[in-house]
Amino acid sequence: MNAGPAGIALVVDRPGTFRFVDHPSAPPGPGEARVRIHAVGVCGSDREVYHGTRPAGYVRYPLIPGHEWSGIVEAVGEGVPDSLVGGKCVGEGFRNCQVCDRCRNGETTLCTAAYEETGFTRPGAMATTLTLPARLLHVLPDDADLACAALLEPAACAAAAALRADVRPGDRVAVVGTGALGLLAVQFVAASSPAELLAVGRGSGLRARAEACRAAAYRDVEGLDISGNFDIVIEAAGAPGSARTAASLLRRGGRLVLAGIPAPDAPGLDPADLVVRQLDVRTVFGAPPAAWAHAVRAFGAGILDPRPLITHRLPLRDFARALDLVGSGSPEVGKVLLFP
Template sequence: MTIVDTPRAVYIDEPHRIRVAAAEPRPPRPGEALVRVAWSGICGSDREMLAGGRPEGFVRYPVVPGHEWSGTVESVGDPIDAALVGKAVVGEGFRSCGRCDACRRGDNNLCGAPYDETGFTRPGAWSDYLTLPARLLHVLPDGSDLRAAAALEPAACVAAACLKVAPVPGERVAVVGAGTLGMLATQLLHAGGPAELAVVVRRPDRVELAHRCGATGVLSPAEADRLAGRFDVVVEAAGTTGAARTAVRLAGRGGRVALTGIPSVDEAPPSPTDLVLNQITVHTVFGAPSRAWSHAVRAFASGALDPAALITHEIPLDDVTEAFRVLSNPAAGAVKVLLRP
């Protein structure tokens, strides 16, 4: 095993306290793999951890963040097949028990055991190395772009939403939100052959990106209000105030809606009257079960999903504070920011 000269990791010791320090990789125990991290992403929940806004029980300080990542297997513990060494991989975050009712029906993201996830309660991939159960790994095709693959975790989350609403070719589809999740959802939904694929965009600088990801039309929130009831399928991927209500209003009678964002606790819910009278089915998504990961990885391997289109900034691991400054500056135009060990 080749170890970098001075392995490091980013630590959030407590809210508002972040540092980079030496971190020796932990050798894999039985059933585990040691991965050399190639790229790792930053998402809203990471910013939430630094700000201290993560709900109680969903973070364990001090923590090495990093649940979005790609890398190469460096070594494995018995009885994992040594052929895994050298493979390009991404990995699921939820450390599910595999025994409860939720796990047995395939909803391992809803495991009945206490919440446990890489980058939140376990050391994550804002580091040179990551040790995790080998069962969580998804092997990528040889020659895969590991830079792009680092965004497969959010892709898996919106893949879960797409699987729930199950769009049929020729249906009218809308996406609310033009951030990372919204653009990944747009790519996945575009691959399904919709008759129309509209994206609700608040920021004019995202219009071109939405079209590049497969949108046939781009709507402002005001325009979305005028198209109430037009769409068969709607995926909400914004989490901003009013996004869930917009998604439900866009759905026509008998429509299917998936909500992926987590709005503020005082957010007014969609009207139950609208839901019942129009017989709208609303699905919600928290993370991604294994089947959604498989869906995202297959779409990536086939070329139907290209997360590279969303990557706007690459920042060395040692400059992690600069990454947070970029994300907090609207003028920077950040979509997906990656850390490079």
């Protein structure tokens, strides 16, 4: 199989330093697929990679970042169906071993092998092409919007939270956090016909975006009236104190799903409160294949619509500006996409 045309890639050599390099498009090996990247999402984890604040063991330099992406399969290696070529796709990031007990049980984000993930320890999608195991691909409908599809990685994580939440029609639900993860979770919850769906964010500037994602109501976390009557609360902010805020919104016996990742020194939950109120606490880290499939199906059916979240579309060479936008904290900044 011939190599494709050369392109460019962004490489973070070490924290605080990046450069653009020629990116040869080598033939995919056995079991692999080469994808021409259409769009890459930028998130807080990419800022951690650049600033060197990602925990040890969860990043390996030098690195091509980019774990939220979409593209078109342009070549496949031996053992991969030729029918994939030309198809629109997204792909899972975790490089699980497939043979440990957890992988066999479908819990690939709990794989007992060493952590490996696209865009963190393996080359990511901030390049013209990305080569990865074809088993990680999820094929999209022919008419899929590839810019929106770049949000299917956070959408898969939101799907994992929604599946853990197990919302039933008539439940009263709140989602704490109005970033991409939180607002995508709002859309999944809305599809389950809750009796009440509250989005909790910081500042009034996010109200319109939350409502566009089908939140029935929006409240600012500052001065939030804690009613404690929600059946289910999904915490998707990962901010200091947000887990406690989320727990305080629950009725006795309610269900708390923690999807945001706070700093190590963030205030924790009160064990006595958890026991006395008999709260059911569930957690999410990444997205197993079932959550990816759930997100892709919802996207293909039009139930999941990432468009309200996208506020900036930039060329890959504007990586530095994209990082600044993501870190600005401005309510005017939602999801920032880069186009190689």
